[in-house]
Amino acid sequence: MTASSQISPSDGPTPRAGDAHVTALARALLDWFDSRERDVAWRHERDPYRIWVAEVMAQQTRVGTVASYYARFTERFPTVFALAEADLDEVLHVWQGLGYYARARHLHAAAGQIVERHGGEVPSDVEALRSLSGVGPYTAGAVASIAFGVAEPAVDGNARRVISRLFDLERSTPARLDTLARSLVDAAVDRPAEMNQAIMDLGGSVCSPRRPACGDCPVSSGCRALAAGTVALRPPRREPRSSPIRTAASAVVWRDGAVLFVRRPERGLLGGLWDFPGTKPEEGPVAPGDAGLVEELRDAHGIVIAPLEPAGEAFARIRHAFSHFHLELVLFETRWISGKAGSVDDQMAGSATGYAWVTPDRFEKFAVPAYLRSPLRSLGQGAR
Template structure:
């Protein structure tokens, strides 16, 4: 292809590999080339920084040391060990795919592109990373980090969010990968993007391939990669009710699909005029709870890629005599037909609250409750 015409491929490979061997970080998933560990690490690293992932990876491996252990684990347990990493569909898809490997491939992670690409949640990047790092296959592993590096090296000014641009980078990398050093080559590019060719203020003077970087020679490295600006996230005013009675708290599980699927939460809703009145009315109409506000917690805010939850948090005591049974709704509510699965919550003791996986925003609410 035209981008590689007259490009010093061998010189680039040698410089990158030599630099990586001297500078590679000591990361737990690099201890061996176990495809299961590499797979878990790559899923965790999507949308998440390395330093954040390391303790999660270690805890996850301690609890699920093998593909078989993860396949057989209860989903709630998997989500609990993922708690705080966010993007929980990654964990659910990972477990689904691991079960597929257990059932269809005898517990061995496929080493062929057409097979591994069939697994739930395994896109082109993850497939390329596993195939190249674990199995030494000459497959590209192209994510935003990698596209940033190569957009600067080849001064590519196409929008990296467009599928055709990703294809361009995949073709480029296929022409650059040395067949006998695929694992180190792909990891070297990832490492270069993480340590040197960073999104802001790239450390060009320490770059092992600076002499081959066309973006640097043109003085446009700071302008690359080209990426369409994201829309501003929408602000959503929420109110959450921490309902207490007899040293127990009322929680519920989110729906099986959609945002933060199957995680646990305190009852909440979007409000317009009066947060306290609206949560009280909701609790009464939905659960027949009569409540009175006993405390107001610190405001909680959480930003997703497309929206911001701005949560007013109220502690509410149950008023009146109601028989409470741990793990159930109050007796008088058990036959209410209008409750959806997502609304039909249950009571847990404060001591047992930590057994359930909450999204980050509700972890903050839980923390305030437990530290009172």
């Protein structure tokens, strides 16, 4: 493309239809996309359901990581109906390891809504998509454009970076990004899917956060941040969020060779996953000893336990980083003495009651937080 002679001030006016800068950017992006489309399994998909699943999975997760999860998920739940009819427990189990479990819960809920409201057909209308559980502007734009060819932008983190640089935005507000992404999609005429994917792919490869390869960039001659020498300043950095350390204590409660799992509430952190019973994460250290754990087991779960012992060295203290805090979890072991929570013989009662006594040979059948997998392996080896 020719170098733009129309560089306007940062955060300038909305490009008009036919704007030469936008038209040239769009053409160059499409040419580049056509020449190097990434070999990602779902890029060849035409099934709106599968496109939707892939786009949700790819959020906050690297493409390379998603591939195997996508294959497993769509094999187990090949249609909207299959997902809607599935037990949430099973959905979470198949999702296990991908993190951000709210996405799986929303997918499951939205599948039910699609069956109920749209007879099992993923809607093409952006507003109808937006009304589904967990579907925001990005997912709606991606599904509408990629699955149905609707001229709707899809601005993820990569697109935010690319657009902020191409237009040298001092402030990249969602509204401004949406306007500029829309102008590029409109300039792509009947190829909104390719335009959205080209922008995202450029951000995922050439226009990387720290070391953009501007020398290899197909739109370098129209990049206003490159011309202005402000690439490193675009997009403006968000204030780093503080990430406090929170501590909690959990109990591995043994009973006749089985361990007590409790199901976390569906709403909230790690919702719907199985966990050891324990205290809520709070800022500050966990005191040695019970740390309120005995009372928690008695009051929240109606269980009386033997004195607590520090858990085995291999898994006594677990550290895990969530997006908004760091968890330090101290594990104790103990024995059940009395109280509710079903019987060991009735293991499958768990789904209905929220409690399950699980023998080590069945640990892996339960969807648990990623940070518990290693302790569970150790526990399995030293079962009581």
